[in-house]
Amino acid sequence: MLNNLGITQIYVLDQDQALDFYVGKLGLEVHTDADLGFMRWLTVNVPGVPDREILLERPGPPAMSENTAAEVRELLTKGATGGTLFFRCDDAYKTHAELKAKGVELPEEPTDRDYGIDFGLRDPFGNNIRIGQMKQP
Known part of the structure; x- marks a missing residue:
């Protein structure tokens, strides 16, 4: 199992x-x-x-053919492939400020939601990333 x-x-x-x-x-x-x-x-x-x-x-090979790899690279540059990485943090506002100071492009401000405070960004290749300070149950 x-x-x-x-x-x-x-x-x-x-x-x-x-x-x-x-x-x-x-x-x-x-x-x-x-x-x-x-x-x-x-x-x-x-x-x-x-x-x-x-x-x-x-x-690319060996996981896929070079033709498929070229298609994946093209989709990746458009932000049209891949999943989302979800990271947790203790303080979303502080983490957001630290990333901004390091030059990370942050299109969203931290937002208070039912489940916690979170914000999103993309890595240099278009992969989605969410960072959240989750509420305690």
Whole structure:
């Protein structure tokens, strides 16, 4: 039976640029950076939470054909593919201000909602990110 989700994956066009954003701007840490020969296995995680990784993967073989990879790259640049990463924080207003000071483009201000305070942004490749301070049950 399943008991944990260890790795989730998003597509990025440039893994070094992804590192700059996810580590340099959002404050995640590198978990694994390995050259497997056929691909670079690059994962990051929230500091102190190494059992939940995000694979920052370039679209291409061996996971898909080069033709499919080209289509995925085109959709990614339009913000029309991928899912959403949801991060939690203790103080949404403070996190928003810290990210803004680091030069992160933030199209939304933190908004108080029924479930907590959150805001959204996109990474440099068009992937959706939401950051929220959740209300206690």
